[in-house]
Amino acid sequence: xxxxxGDPIGTYTGGHFYPLDPDPAEVDLPDIANGLAxxxxxxxxxxxxxxxxxxxxxxxxxxxxxxxxxxxxxxxHDAAEAYVSDVPRPIKRELEHFAAIxxxxxxxxxxxLEIPAPSEDEWEAVMEADDRLFRYEADTLLAEFEPPSVxxxxxxxxxxxxxxxxx
Numbered sequence: 001x002x003x004x005x006g007d008p009i010g011t012y013t014g015g016h017f018y019p020l021d022p023d024p025a026e027v028d029l030p031d032i033a034n035g036l037a038x039x040x041x042x043x044x045x046x047x048x049x050x051x052x053x054x055x056x057x058x059x060x061x062x063x064x065x066x067x068x069x070x071x072x073x074x075x076x077h078d079a080a081e082a083y084v085s086d087v088p089r090p091i092k093r094e095l096e097h098f099a100a101i102x103x104x105x106x107x108x109x110x111x112x113l114e115i116p117a118p119s120e121d122e123w124e125a126v127m128e129a130d131d132r133l134f135r136y137e138a139d140t141l142l143a144e145f146e147p148p149s150v151x152x153x154x155x156x157x158x159x160x161x162x163x164x165x166x167x
Contacts, residue, residue, distance in 0.1 A: 027112025035082025
């Protein structure tokens with residue numbers, strides 16, 4: 001048996017996943033859905049519980065004009081966070097190896113779910129939608145925080161139970 005880098009984490013479905021040595025065979029969509037549904041955005045500092053899973057649903061909705069494939073990328077753009085958690089942007093920028101670990105896990109998710117990796121243009125559209133949502137969410141969810149500019153979105157953010165997001 002080959003030695004794996006790091007230790008595994010246990011998953012919702014009873015499996016295991018090595019975030020420092022990810023294997024596509026260990027990626028499971030219910031684990032991703034559960035992990036994102038149970039992870040609160042903004043280090044839990046929201047005015048109400050608001051999950052990464054709910055955020056991902058809205059990112060996907062923001063990409064409706066780009067077609068179903070890009071919407072799928074929007075839905076799964078934070079899938080790595082099911083295995084490495086949601087780290088707030090100010091901290092993430094200071095963690096030297098975190099971006100590479102997160103990117104490696106996300107690449108493993110694409111492979112494990114048999115989804116072709118997004119093109120640069122597709123990923124750029126997803127990141128633009130993600131940034132728009134960041135500003136909109138921050139304005140709504142964080143007390144006394146004023147993002148640089150708040151986009152006009154067609155929906156109202158509201159609490160959503162993890163079980164509903166996971167579905």
